[in-house]
Amino acid sequence: MAEKVKKPKNPALIAAVKAVAVLVCICVVCVTLLAVCNELMYISDDERFDRSLSKIYYGFEKDPSFSTTPVSQFASNAAYKGQVKNVYKGKTGDYIIEVLGGGGYQDGSVTLYVVIKADATIGGWTVKENVNQSYIDNLPSNAGSSWYVGKEVSGDLELDMTGATVRLTSTAINNAINMAAYYARSALGLGENPEADAQEAVKTLLGEGYENATFTNVNLSTATVDGTKSVVDALSDEDNKLSYLFRVTNGNDVFFAYVYGEETLKMVIVKDGEIFSKSEGVSDEDEFVANIAANRIYTFTFGNYNAYAIITGNAEGEYTVAGLKVGVTPKDYVLSVKIEADTDGKGKVSAITAKSNGYVPQGPAQTDTDKLLTSLVGARLDNIESLYNTNKVTGATQSANLIRAAVEAALTAFDAANASSN
Amino acid sequence: MKLQRFKEIALDGTVRQNPTFRLVLGTCPTLALTTAAIKCLGMGAAVIFVLVFSNLIISLLRNVIPDKVRIPCFIVIIATFVTVVSMFIEAFLPSLYESLGMYLALIVVNCIILGRAESFASHNPVLDSVCDGLFMGIGFTLSLTLMGIVREVLGKGMLFGATLWNFKIEFFAKPAGAFLTYALFIAIFNVCYNAVERKLKHKAAHKAAVAEHQTESAVAITKEA
Numbered sequence: 001m002a003e004k005v006k007k008p009k010n011p012a013l014i015a016a017v018k019a020v021a022v023l024v025c026i027c028v029v030c031v032t033l034l035a036v037c038n039e040l041m042y043i044s045d046d047e048r049f050d051r052s053l054s055k056i057y058y059g060f061e062k063d064p065s066f067s068t069t070p071v072s073q074f075a076s077n078a079a080y081k082g083q084v085k086n087v088y089k090g091k092t093g094d095y096i097i098e099v100l101g102g103g104g105y106q107d108g109s110v111t112l113y114v115v116i117k118a119d120a121t122i123g124g125w126t127v128k129e130n131v132n133q134s135y136i137d138n139l140p141s142n143a144g145s146s147w148y149v150g151k152e153v154s155g156d157l158e159l160d161m162t163g164a165t166v167r168l169t170s171t172a173i174n175n176a177i178n179m180a181a182y183y184a185r186s187a188l189g190l191g192e193n194p195e196a197d198a199q200e201a202v203k204t205l206l207g208e209g210y211e212n213a214t215f216t217n218v219n220l221s222t223a224t225v226d227g228t229k230s231v232v233d234a235l236s237d238e239d240n241k242l243s244y245l246f247r248v249t250n251g252n253d254v255f256f257a258y259v260y261g262e263e264t265l266k267m268v269i270v271k272d273g274e275i276f277s278k279s280e281g282v283s284d285e286d287e288f289v290a291n292i293a294a295n296r297i298y299t300f301t302f303g304n305y306n307a308y309a310i311i312t313g314n315a316e317g318e319y320t321v322a323g324l325k326v327g328v329t330p331k332d333y334v335l336s337v338k339i340e341a342d343t344d345g346k347g348k349v350s351a352i353t354a355k356s357n358g359y360v361p362q363g364p365a366q367t368d369t370d371k372l373l374t375s376l377v378g379a380r381l382d383n384i385e386s387l388y389n390t391n392k393v394t395g396a397t398q399s400a401n402l403i404r405a406a407v408e409a410a411l412t413a414f415d416a417a418n419a420s421s422n
Numbered sequence: 423m424k425l426q427r428f429k430e431i432a433l434d435g436t437v438r439q440n441p442t443f444r445l446v447l448g449t450c451p452t453l454a455l456t457t458a459a460i461k462c463l464g465m466g467a468a469v470i471f472v473l474v475f476s477n478l479i480i481s482l483l484r485n486v487i488p489d490k491v492r493i494p495c496f497i498v499i500i501a502t503f504v505t506v507v508s509m510f511i512e513a514f515l516p517s518l519y520e521s522l523g524m525y526l527a528l529i530v531v532n533c534i535i536l537g538r539a540e541s542f543a544s545h546n547p548v549l550d551s552v553c554d555g556l557f558m559g560i561g562f563t564l565s566l567t568l569m570g571i572v573r574e575v576l577g578k579g580m581l582f583g584a585t586l587w588n589f590k591i592e593f594f595a596k597p598a599g600a601f602l603t604y605a606l607f608i609a610i611f612n613v614c615y616n617a618v619e620r621k622l623k624h625k626a627a628h629k630a631a632v633a634e635h636q637t638e639s640a641v642a643i644t645k646e647a
Contacts, residue, residue: 015488043513
């Protein structure tokens, strides 16, 4: 019978197996230790909440019957780059709002707990977490118990941070505080709510069939019509400053509602570029009414983007038009668009010149954006979509959308003017 | 462990191989956290804990851990202790946890810890390694706290959070001030260290010369006799 031959052991394999085994054993022991420590030192969400609040509010007892989920209609507001995450009601009637405010350093954000007292004033705030705010430690230690404290939530709150050296982080905090104040007056019914009052007044002016109309606050204050002048400035005069511009719809019709004044509201409602309704005491001769007619606003939806365009000038078919994006990062793209009548009388773009650009894409995207301007020469309302789809810009979608909105607005205005003259 | 060996390790950790001013290790927390002395103490305590326990375990396992996987093993052990200390500080010292921020987690990649594991704990007995971790940590803590005191007093007019006066040079509280303070401390520390070392060497040489002279004299007297 043949003897069994023993295979020689491979020392490299043994060493490798031993190395892996040791490493695995160490990992297992470490994981076990960490699991035990985690069990012993776990911090619950309630504990974290109490810790954050302890700096500004003692003895907050939650009302368990109150839903912490924010009302979705008021849970975000582009004007403040803000978002309400949770809302807690105390047994005393005070509220704690967990709110995010954007616009900070490196476009980061802060998340705060803001105390809103039952008397509609701010009771304090504390930072829960932040994104990219490297210098947030430079805020004074008493900031949360002094800045904004005692101020009413009825209107927009200005930056209340004397001596702060963290300008951009302060801006994010200001946005978060304003978002909390907005939510408190809109959803919780605390303090006065001029925006809701203005919306009610617009509904009343529109009359029957608009009781459930939805409003979008077209916050255009940071967008410009010529690279320098803001949209609000273009639509205001010395005595009447535009307070709100709402896009109103009941599902069928779309209106723009221009609201002027704070105590006595003056309203102008525009549909398809024509004045649809005015509040009492507003006449066609008023300067701000003339401003509305001279600066027509159009709205477009391209995919997920809502773009606006405002025409501020028309000299012999050469329109000065700004494509505007509202939202978290408002942008503007101001163009001069020359339109000529095509053989069938419809408008056709004969030249486009970029006048100013509130958003400059980097590198190849800028070149592509310039190409898009050239490729839209010859566009008509009936072929602009296909021209755009062929030449749209990858990497500068927002700029491309604003260019398209501006050109489309100019063509719409030209065709409307021609139709009415014929 | 002999007393002489203990003294050597203690002197190495705090002065001769001071991790901050002599070896220039752990620069990231040194520059970032020295705006306030209390943060330095907190960071120092965390580093001492991690150094002592990682050195202890690595020294215990030094004959078991294969050479080829030593670095992953060291990192796993160090990361475990950093996580433990991080959990502890978060649970029981929340204000310190907030002020240390991400630098607490970054202890894992602190060169001092891995450096001591690699160069000392993996070659020396347990007690020596624990002492090395302890004194290296103390050296790091003292250096950090000293810089923290200077920067806090000059940059904020405060000491351990208490206001001393209104006079302050804000430059010292800023990152550029951290670099300047660090450079000055390194320069002063090394000038003093070199001066003391020269003096000690000179003293030792003098002692040796005297001893030699005495020996020669004794030999001569013996010969004469």
